[in-house]
Amino acid sequence: MLNRFTTDYLETLAQADFAPRAAVAGRLASYDGLLMEAVGLSLPVGTVCAIGDKGSHCVEAEVIGFRNGRTLMMNLGGPAPLLPRAPVRPLGPPGEAEVGAAMLGRVVDGSGKPIDGLGPIRGADHWPLAGKMQSPLDRGRVLEPLDVGVRAINGLLTIGQGQRVGIMAGSGVGKSVLLGMMVRAAKADVIVIGLIGERSREVADFLETKVAGEARARSVVVAVPANHSPVLRIRGALRATAIAEAFRAEGKKVLLIMDSLTRVAHAGREIGLALGEPASARGYPPSAIAMLPNLIERAGADAHGPGSITAIYTVLADGDDGNDPVVDSARSILDGHIVLNRHLAERGVYPAIDIGPSVSRVMTDIVGRPHAQAARTLRRHLATYEENRDLVLMGAYRAGADPAIDAAIACHPAVMEYIRQDADEVVPLDHAVEELVGIFGQPLG
Numbered sequence: 001m002l003n004r005f006t007t008d009y010l011e012t013l014a015q016a017d018f019a020p021r022a023a024v025a026g027r028l029a030s031y032d033g034l035l036m037e038a039v040g041l042s043l044p045v046g047t048v049c050a051i052g053d054k055g056s057h058c059v060e061a062e063v064i065g066f067r068n069g070r071t072l073m074m075n076l077g078g079p080a081p082l083l084p085r086a087p088v089r090p091l092g093p094p095g096e097a098e099v100g101a102a103m104l105g106r107v108v109d110g111s112g113k114p115i116d117g118l119g120p121i122r123g124a125d126h127w128p129l130a131g132k133m134q135s136p137l138d139r140g141r142v143l144e145p146l147d148v149g150v151r152a153i154n155g156l157l158t159i160g161q162g163q164r165v166g167i168m169a170g171s172g173v174g175k176s177v178l179l180g181m182m183v184r185a186a187k188a189d190v191i192v193i194g195l196i197g198e199r200s201r202e203v204a205d206f207l208e209t210k211v212a213g214e215a216r217a218r219s220v221v222v223a224v225p226a227n228h229s230p231v232l233r234i235r236g237a238l239r240a241t242a243i244a245e246a247f248r249a250e251g252k253k254v255l256l257i258m259d260s261l262t263r264v265a266h267a268g269r270e271i272g273l274a275l276g277e278p279a280s281a282r283g284y285p286p287s288a289i290a291m292l293p294n295l296i297e298r299a300g301a302d303a304h305g306p307g308s309i310t311a312i313y314t315v316l317a318d319g320d321d322g323n324d325p326v327v328d329s330a331r332s333i334l335d336g337h338i339v340l341n342r343h344l345a346e347r348g349v350y351p352a353i354d355i356g357p358s359v360s361r362v363m364t365d366i367v368g369r370p371h372a373q374a375a376r377t378l379r380r381h382l383a384t385y386e387e388n389r390d391l392v393l394m395g396a397y398r399a400g401a402d403p404a405i406d407a408a409i410a411c412h413p414a415v416m417e418y419i420r421q422d423a424d425e426v427v428p429l430d431h432a433v434e435e436l437v438g439i440f441g442q443p444l445g
Ligand SMILES: Nc1ncnc2c1ncn2[C@@H]1O[C@H](COP(=O)(O)OP(=O)(O)O)[C@@H](O)[C@H]1O
Pocket: 169, 170, 171, 172, 173, 174, 175, 176, 177, 178, 350, 351, 421, 422, 423
């Protein structure tokens, strides 16, 4: 019917007493708390539906696939006393996130509802949750450093505007405190914080202690704690990224903080397994890991304007587990990683940044020669000290036997002093560089 857009046809259609019905209702066929199956629906993946009778016993669910004539949906709300054959009504695509200046200072949940008690958000713009399709050539290069106010990072692992960095650490090693230091001190126009899959108590604590005062006014927080549906947790990550993208399009220098990327992958794992995807690496179905590059690639600098998204993702790396698929995949997609070490934390070295295995892949492009040189010297001293640490501590090393070891021992206190920083102290980039070059600027003798 190629002629169906002609005026004739449209007029006939208008006169025919026919109104397309919005209420394509299906019926609930199975429900296990998380996954639902419905019959009688014909809806694309991503549509949100309301299930149950209007009013009290109604939950929302998102279509995640279909199989054998049944639509598979995932519960977005809490547990609900649903009955077999409960009605299912489509509400529409989840499609867009509220973005823009109206979001500043606000805290929203995975579905975009404000949870800070400050009333509805008015005047927000809209941006597709999944981002706008971009070509690799829309991504600018990383050329300028971003001052994050943390000495060891500014000096030894300099982060560039538009860089994507992972913070790899076990639990309780100081990730949140370090992120809080950056939220407070980073020289960014806007800070977008995605708190995904953490405990609710930690979310409240982070908001009260780390995103307080002046930092609040230039921040947007998307908080989806662990007890929310996996679909909402993934949506929260997409939403935070979409909010950052919209600010970047306005030409803003954005810092996007996602705590944690691992929990986003966990949410992907729950959905993949519920859909019957086979688990491959460590119980992760392939789709859960494949989702991460899509998310991370959305951050970066804008080639056509001054805007950039510098992104920091925390990655849980418990124990010395080098085979965790999320750690592996994050390491390969990100442009750098900062490793926090439990042994340092136990010795009271905070932030517990383990300089040896940490790298910033763009650092040499964005810092001056004396700075790079001094950072290399510090790293070499530290590596020499670590290699010989046991000998030295046991007293088996005799001073004077090796000048490199002597130098490493002599400057070890200065190295540790350089890394150490109080949580409420701010060390701007130029101070960090000045201090580094002042102490370690001389080439190794
Ligand atoms: N810079 C710091 N100075 C002093 N103590 C710190 C610092 N960073 C972390 N800590 C200690 O470590 C604990 C855990 O830190 P936190 O950031 O909550 O860990 P994570 O987010 O990695 O689970 C804090 O409660 C605090 O006692």
